[in-house]
Amino acid sequence: MIIYLLLAIIIGYLVFVAIRIGLHQRLPLALGPISLELIPDRAAKKYRERPIFTIDIPCHWEIEALKTRYIDPLAWSAKRIQSTAGMLASLLQHQFNLQYGERVAIFKQNHFDIHLFTISIIRAGGIACPVNGKLSINDFDPYLANLSATILITDSAAILKFLQSGIDFGCCRKLIIAEKRALKSEIEVTALEEQMARSYPDIQIYWLEEALLSVQKESPAVPRGKDDPLYLVHSSGTTGFPKAVILKNGPQAHAVRGWLCYVHLSRTWDKGFGALPNNHQAVILSFNSLLLLGFPAHWSSSYDHLDFNAEEVMRALADGKFTGYFGFPVTYTQLKEVPAEKYDLSAMRIWGSTADASHEVIQRKFVSIGNAFKAFGIPLKGSIFLDAQGSSEVGTPSVIRYFTRYTNTFDRRIGRIGSTPFGPKIRIVKENGEKVKRGEVGKLEVKGKTVFAGYWNNPALTYQAIHGNWFFTGDVVRLNKDGHLIQLDRLVDVIHTSDGEVYSLPIEEKLHKHPAVFDVCVYAHQQPDGTYLPSVAAALKVKNSISNSLLLHEFNQMLEGKEKLCRCEIMEWSEFPIGVTGKTLKRVFRNRSEQMMK
Known part of the structure; x- marks a missing residue:
């Protein structure tokens, strides 16, 4: 009898949790038919005149x-x-x-x-x-x-x-x-x-x-139809001229299904705040998903390094009792400098990010803010940080990972293969196409229902990007022994030294932990012999708080072997070459160093 009672309590608690995260609202939508052009009609029929979205x-x-x-x-x-x-x-x-x-x-x-x-x-x-x-x-x-x-x-x-x-x-x-x-x-x-x-x-x-x-x-x-192109969205341009990515109805409908499964929020209990570029594929996907779900959300027009006001956003999150915040990493770079203790952010449950590398120092700060577990009757403080790694071409995150204040391993672990519901198949391969073993480095390739159809008016580039239905995302990763993918770099940003390849993202992870750092960009700096060495551009929290030479010395004390920097340049963050999605364009720094050698 006691066993049955315990079983009933466990089942009851699991049902309570499922309802609290809106699984009963999201799952029927994810498993049912979806066609993007009908989402506004379906939403209007179900939610009618109830305000769903607010704008600034x-x-x-x-x-x-x-x-x-x-x-x-x-x-x-x-x-x-x-x-x-x-x-x-x-x-x-x-x-x-x-x-x-x-x-x-x-x-x-x-x-x-x-x-x-x-x-x-x-x-x-x-x-x-x-x-x-x-x-x-x-x-x-x-x-x-x-x-x-x-x-x-x-x-x-x-x-x-x-x-x-x-x-x-x-x-x-x-x-x-x-x-x-x-x-x-x-x-x-x-x-x-x-x-x-x-x-x-x-x-x-x-x-x-x-x-x-x-x-x-x-x-x-x-x-x-399912094969109808509905959107042409451009890539971020971090590797060069933006490309027009073809997104079809069926694949993006499949991506909506995935979104409804990995964003664990309820339209009854939660409300979100977004500071995002509305032209971006991930944001269009979120808009369609939020509208279909009838999820209340506030849309801010400011999202980048030029017009985003971190202090105002933190105040808005507190005053509005928002439970979720969604922004690209460029917003988190600014939000992390706002003293969170100034605001009552106890309602926050989830922080979401995509489109670029999200660093440990940022993740650790935000998982300590809020009360994600209190809603489930668990007396633990902190919230959840959802990091979704992908690109417009993939149509959905390649992998996702949830971080909490109880997460022990970071080190650019971005998620396991198969972590995205309704997501793509993944393989890690060497230059010759051979699959890597655990612990080895290779190129991240994907294929699946959400992956793009090609680049508009550019069959040659499409042919280069897709081989045997596998699309190379541009990322270099290590397949770790625990099954996690460790993000190392973009292939174009790998630093080719005379002693072998060096990856910029793990170096940035370490440098971000320096107490003076606001933001850093590690890039390949060309040497007289034509090889490259790691170099860094750094923006400081306090202007003139440390010299170039001393910062370079302290940075190199944090690094090992091939990682050590040949050069450090302190500059204003406003001087960083930041692209339209908020990514720092490493190629600009790299090209500048090449010009210096001529």
């Missing part, structure tokens, strides 16, 4: 027909999202004559409305091509030409850049300014339109809010 800045445009229904410009229900997408889709179909499979580019300041535009383009039968608004015009111009996009959704700030640079626009002949004309003075509007007319007489300009006045009714979703 109102859209710079409105739909006149919806104004009386939706008074709060910062609150978005599933029904409002569906209606907005339907009106925008109708505009694209009827006024702009968008054809099935036609590309529509989005290039504007980071904002929640990027998601509204992407789902509208897909709803209308097109292919959404969101581009980070901080991409340089020199890169955007050829990228747009490669897309062969005929319509560009942009803003006035971007148009001024276009005029200054003399962009070509490729096949694009229609520009939609995602603003209301009234936000600008009549003089500014006239000047902008006249400049565009002189410079680009064959391009038509439309102000979005004015164009929407002609829309009479919402358009239903155009049915999309």
